[in-house]
Amino acid sequence: MNDGAPIEEVDALLIGAGIMSATVATLLKELDPSLRIVVFERLTRVAGESTDARNNAGTGHAALCELNYTPEKSDGSIDCTKAAKIMECFEQSKQLWSYLVERGLCERGSEFIRSVPHVSFVTGAEDVAFLRKRFALLQQNPLFRALEYSEDPSTLARWMPLVMSGRAADVPVAATRSSLGTDVDFGALARAMFARLEATPGFDLYLDHDVRALEQDADHQWRVRVQDETLDAPLRYRAKFVFIGAGGAAIDLLDASDIVEGQGYGGFPVSGMWLVCRNPDVIEKHHAKVYGKAKLGAPPMSVPHLDSRFIDGKRELLFGPFAGFSTKFLKEGSYLDMPTSVTADNILPMLHAGIRNVPLTVYLIEQVLQSTEDRMNALREFVADARTEDWTLEVAGQRVQVIKKDDEVGGKLEFGTEIVSARDNSLAALLGASPGASTSVSVALDLLEDCFTERMQSAPWREKLRAMIPSYGTKLADDEALIDRVRAHARATLGLDA
Template identity: 45%
Template sequence: MAAARITATKHVVQKEIFDVALIGGGIMSATLGAMIAEVRPDWSVVMFERLTEIAAESSNAWNNAGTGHSGLCELNYMPDPDDPVKAEQIGELFQLSREFWATLLEEGDNTRPASFINPTPHMAVVFGDRDVAYLRRRYATMRSLPLFSAMRYTEDPEVIAEWAPLMMADRDYAEPIAATRYEDGTDIDFGALTSALIDVMIKADAQVRVGHEVTRLRRGPDGIWTITGRDRNTGRRFTVRAKFVFVGAGGYALRLLQRARIPEVRGYAVFPFGAQFLRTDNPDVVRQHDAKVYSRASLGAPPMSVPHMDKRVVDGHESLLFGPYATFSTRLLKHGRLIDLFTTLRLRNIAVLSAAGIHNLALVRYLIGQLLSTRRRKFAQLQRFYPTANPADWYLVQAGQRAQLVKPDPHKVGVLTFGTELVTGADGTIAGLLGASPGASTAPAIMVDLLTRYFPDERTSWEPVLRRMMPTVHTAAG
């Protein structure tokens, strides 16, 4: 990465006015910045990241499972096996992402695709009569759709043993089991991808300022935002101005949007979830599992708790991850503060957050159970996937922190959502992204939506550029 262009301690004077300011140095801000570099390379862009390196939170390779979410194996995207709408939509959006990434890399001299995207089959495996019947119906629904036509299905343990040897070694073949497999799945290092996208920004003269924490946003009477914050390396304050602000700060996004005083987030709240995974780097184990294998969440468990055993390729090294195991902290970022959650509380959202908790008592019980779970119990869950797993090969790692969005609801007062939402200010000068998965995998579509909403006068001139980069942009992103 062109690290020489990233500044950590530059003091900024108030006279600076940028066309676009990006808050947060992760995949979302980087995607928007790279897209602007293509459609309006003449615009001045600045990115602020509070940590001393970019992509160190949710975009970091070890803070997420690295699945290129495409609806192939994620059963939580299709709870009704006869309704493929959401899975198909996510699959289309991910194809759009692949087009965008491929075009940027083909046209530049950035990181080679193999450094952040690696072919990895996607599988779904289920156990027991009920779940086998579900997967059979799901496959029957999906096989007729073009995106999923290459998917394979079997209930034959011998075939599954060929697809995933670790999973079938010493398994009781009397238990009903079924699996689907799609060869053209992906494992993605979103940290390396973020670096590649930021390289695109920097080549268009964007500025990237690490170690700069934004603490305040105020819109002036001239419509221009004043952004103030602190250089965490020197302790000095900085101030810049920007015509448009994008808040892609992960768990801190809501707090910054609240401080910007935009009415669109009144009543919004967040609830933090963390996750642990069991990891092995033993090459003798890793070489026997070449897939991302997802199953069904247990009854009463939230969608993001779907158990999966993943092949990972990070910096050229292969590992396996199994999880997730839910954790809880009042931090909204992995490198955040214990007071984070409390800084988002407002009179308007306390009832919303409380109501969401009451409506999700099963989730609360699940979370408590996870927090009380011992390492032995966690390992037993791995053995459901990998019966002969050796505890000596595996160790627990802490993944990223997610701030799930809680929204006001006219009937339930508050609802907990599992997804991402682009919040757009009515004045057309600020936007932010709230929520979690499958955000990273669908970032280009989200940013096309943002550009279309906020800069309608530019759409005619941008459309040929976007269509060249993403041929399916109109059908996938609408």
Template identity: 55%
Template sequence: MHPFSKFQSVRKVKMSNNHTTADVILIGAGIMSATLGSLLKELAPDLKITIFEQLEKPGEESSNEWNNAGTGHSALCELNYTSEKPDGSIDISKAITINEQFQLSKQFWSYLVNKNLISNPQDFIMPLPHMSLVHGKDNVTYLKKRFEALSNNTLFQGMEFSDDPEKLKEWIPLIMKDRILDQPIAATKVDSGTDVNFGSLTRKLLDHLKSQNVDIKYNHTVDDIERTEDGSWEVKVRNFERGTLEHHTAKFVFIGAGGGALPLLQKTGIPESKHIGGFPVSGQFLVCNNPEIVAQHHAKVYGKAAVGAPPMSVPHLDTRYIENKKTILFGPFAGFSPKFLKTGSNMDLLGSVKPNNAFTMLAAGAKNLSLTKYLVQQVMLSKEQRIEALREFIPDAKSEDWDSVTAGQRVQVIKDTDDGGKGTLQFGTELVSASDGSVAALLGASPGASTAVHVMLDIFERCFPEHLKDWEPKIKEMIPSYGKSLAENSELTQEIQTATAQTLGLNENLQTMV
């Protein structure tokens, strides 16, 4: 049975240069489409897949290495994934979920490397300690409770805690140098963390897909998506190179266009696209231009968001490996732009307001006045004010050692929920799919790219449940923990983490790379 036989009655279309059919159309040449395409080609090699990207190169928006923090999100250092309950205990359920999802990604990447489908994993993933750093008595108490709760779980073995300034000087010398210790300070450290260059990984995956006869069309933007009489989808695409409008038909469409996914999802007209809005948030990072300073720091160090600040505001000082060079980034500093993509239009936000989501959007605006105020304050920050924020991490930071870089555009999901009522702002990643499984779209932001493989497995379960039985053996070959809980299986966890670390080169000491 053909993997997409449930859509067998594809309308007969005359094949030409501007009107073609495919089994699968992927919109956006970022990490999400690259991951879905790579998985599908392993599961069903004969599938005809077409990818449309409006820019001239892959991974130039949210997947680009300069447009995200590069954190392999596994909840090792992100404090917003471990909330404190009213009784004072720590809820680690979200941390476990996100960690397990990242383990899926590492397993799939390891499979691709072992099969020689992609090479040189050091180009896209590097070993790097993940740390959490807090100040003040209450925060230190919280961090210690968090450490105790997490370190008992097999996924977080190896986590260390210290409130000893001398130990912290060993871990984070740049942060502790010249620091006035007028309040308690503590940190946790996990050496098994990573820095991920999702731009490089995206390019590798798409090079692999191109070698598998996947048709990747750059400088092509999708204008419209319409259902055909037989249940397929006709995608109207503008070819910038030729200046022509093309028509492409497919049985399944995935919208993985980052911030641009919401307007395209709305064009499908599926009921699931109703009552959903998007709130765009831009970002700025400070990047260190002084190699002597860069050499003194080797970790991703996450702090705690200020009281009342949104999760997107969590400050972090990150070692990054970009273009085979070690650097340090600090941020993020949030900002506002009505664009849904860095290369988008100032009319994106207004254009996304429809009759079916107008009240949802208005309700969100009324609920999030504090967020609006926060964004306005962030936009108004001068470089020197941003350097002052950096000095909370690096006390003697000098303005001339740091430059500003604009990060990627994120569109937070706004939706009506059963528990939150109308216009609830979501800060995570959201998969929206049609009831018949013929179209799916990925919305939202962090943890995003780190959980790409998990998202695609979710798509398989939602959109192609009748094929899972046939696909399961291959899925388990690619992702050995598929269908299993790593948090409840320490032996399997150790086996998988040892194997992926070996394949991806995460056991090597690369601290001297500059």
């Protein structure tokens, strides 16, 4: 990797300027302001991939409406473990964001987060019974106590007039609603976080800089080659710690790092599309994020939902996502991304995962082949009188699901997020995209616990962590007084309703 360019030494080098690198860099700089940190982004703008508001659904995932976080098991019982975990994670995110807003992140929290009620909506006797049971179980956790439940069509019409209008009276319906729900513009948040970081000594963000290669030296430091696209010149860096926050491209960079822990991973890209409403009268009639149940065979992230959004401060209405398939790992990636990611290490896990997920492939093919009218009909299950002329189709971000080795079945497709870190803790990569940006704070904390273990346990860092995130190291569900305190603080600083 020696091309004659001078080497710059840094403490931490972060690849990608999405919400994940913004969060990791912010936490590190708060914990140790003396660290020298650089971030490289291949695009000419911050948050241009999945983190951009139009590329994701903007749901502050807190398990208040997403039915896939409370799966029904074969014995009919409902597992609320994942819902409880995601709620705890989102509460941590709100605590860090509140701390940052108080310290000048932006003028008002509403620049990136707004209260939008979260609603789960089901129809038919079987799903109504499921929702009723789910509600009763969630009520046992104090974090979900404010959730409301109703089977009364007139109450539901008050919660979501657009969805209840024109609906057959003889079909049982039920919904849960929470005023704790939020819509988050993760693009605006990441931009604000990077702007704040750029005003800090010892931090630099370079746009239009593509990280091309990484290699580890005997002293465990990383030599990183970056292409400065503005000058068409190579740059060389040496870093004590590298974070691969490259979204869908993380798999390739992890492979390039050659760490043993990164072997055998593959990626399966799932693209997305929204129907976006263009009629202000329709947009005004809806104020909620209404999540339904996923269709049989559908991947968990393609649960249909009708979302009130606030993008660049403007109210919008989006329906989707409709899943699709593209071999790109990033929206602005290359169609060769998936084919060229296949290596001797991951070919077997990928083949095994492919064989085991034929229904998913069939589902994605069906989704890709849908006509505008097919998509409008899916929307009409939510908005019975939706008119085709009020809606246009827009492309969302790419999600790359993780395929990993599995001793029993050869290879598995996973829908979660995974941190892969080097044994010597000098490098970490974030793979997968769900539940995503909402849990960026807890993911970043986990990553720092893996890679900065000693310092994360030191008294000064723990004290600072508790100042930023009062629930850090505790389980909020066990401390109702703390729940009330952190939520009241978030309401006041972020301008939320509940």
